[in-house]
Amino acid sequence: MRLTTSLPMDANGVRDLAQARHLQQLGYDAVGMADVIIGDGTPGWDPAVVLAAAATATERIELEFGVLSLPLRPVAWVAAQVQALQHLSGGRVVLGVGIGGFPGSPFWRAVGAPMSGRGRWTDAALQALPGLVRGEPTRVGEAEVTLGPAAAVPPILVGGNSEAAMRRAVLYGDGWAPSLISPAGLAPKVARLRELAGELGRPVPSVSVGGHAILVDDRAALESFIGSLVGMHGMSAEEARDIPVTGGVAQVTDRLAAYAEAGADAVGLGLDGGDWMRQAEILAEARARLSR
Numbered sequence: 157m158r159l160t161t162s163l164p165m166d167a168n169g170v171r172d173l174a175q176a177r178h179l180q181q182l183g184y185d186a187v188g189m190a191d192v193i194i195g196d197g198t199p200g201w202d203p204a205v206v207l208a209a210a211a212t213a214t215e216r217i218e219l220e221f222g223v224l225s226l227p228l229r230p231v232a233w234v235a236a237q238v239q240a241l242q243h244l245s246g247g248r249v250v251l252g253v254g255i256g257g258f259p260g261s262p263f264w265r266a267v268g269a270p271m272s273g274r275g276r277w278t279d280a281a282l283q284a285l286p287g288l289v290r291g292e293p294t295r296v297g298e299a300e301v302t303l304g305p306a307a308a309v310p311p312i313l314v315g316g317n318s319e320a321a322m323r324r325a326v327l328y329g330d331g332w333a334p335s336l337i338s339p340a341g342l343a344p345k346v347a348r349l350r351e352l353a354g355e356l357g358r359p360v361p362s363v364s365v366g367g368h369a370i371l372v373d374d375r376a377a378l379e380s381f382i383g384s385l386v387g388m389h390g391m392s393a394e395e396a397r398d399i400p401v402t403g404g405v406a407q408v409t410d411r412l413a414a415y416a417e418a419g420a421d422a423v424g425l426g427l428d429g430g431d432w433m434r435q436a437e438i439l440a441e442a443r444a445r446l447s448r
Contacts, residue, residue, distance in 0.1 A: 242310065416446070
């Protein structure tokens with residue numbers, strides 16, 4: 157199973173890029189960076205900048221956008237950043253994309269991002285991105301654009317739990333990236349993903365699940381996360397308690413196995429609570445046990 161986690165961040169930013177090297181040493185496949193800039197004072201960091209910094213601190217580990225909100229940015233700008241990061245990193249980019257989760261927030265309004273029609277915007281961007289990254293003349297709106305230097309198109313993972321997102325992944329992506337979903341909730345969606353691929357005559361995308369883990373004894377962090385799922389995502393308390401990954405190595409191994417059984421090829425978990433380093437080690441050991 158492919159394994160990703162994100163760098164620990166606080167109000168002062170990424171605390172230490174040496175932690176990206178530590179993830180590489182622990183055998184993680186990728187270091188991820190979320191795109192959550194709200195504009196109300198909540199800390200949020202530009203993922204392209206953070207991943208570029210991580211690229212300079214590492215040699216092998218992949219650099220994953222998890223996921224980039226396409227409606228926030230002109231597609232030509234996204235392509236130029238991907239090209240630069242591909243060259244800077246030696247082709248280690250994994251491009252997770254989605255329609256964005258905070259339309260109407262201060263940041264969205266400040267940059268003039270669309271608050272409706274985000275699916276159409278994202279579809280159009282995904283159609284243009286591969287040609288732009290490859291340095292081919294590509295029509296974007298009223299302009300024909302050719303960007304250079306050309307780069308390899310990275311694997312594209314399409315985020316979102318809806319059927320529209322699954323269809324988008326089948327049509328334009330290499331993988332589907334649902335988030336905040338339990339193994340029990342994932343299994344029927346993976347079955348539907350395979351049906352959609354058959355209906356559309358396309359290959360079945362890989363499945364990369366995103367979520368959060370709290371692998372230390374931090375009751376306050378756990379309750380805060382569950383509360384955010386209820387308050388921001390409209391989940392019931394019972395449903396929300398099934399989402400975070402908790403426990404020690406054995407429990408985490410069982411959870412990764414359950415995701416694999418449900419159809420996941422990869423799991424990416426943000427590590428909440430204290431002692432990030434220890435949590436990263438627990439997660440890496442759980443994946444190693446799963447592979448034995």
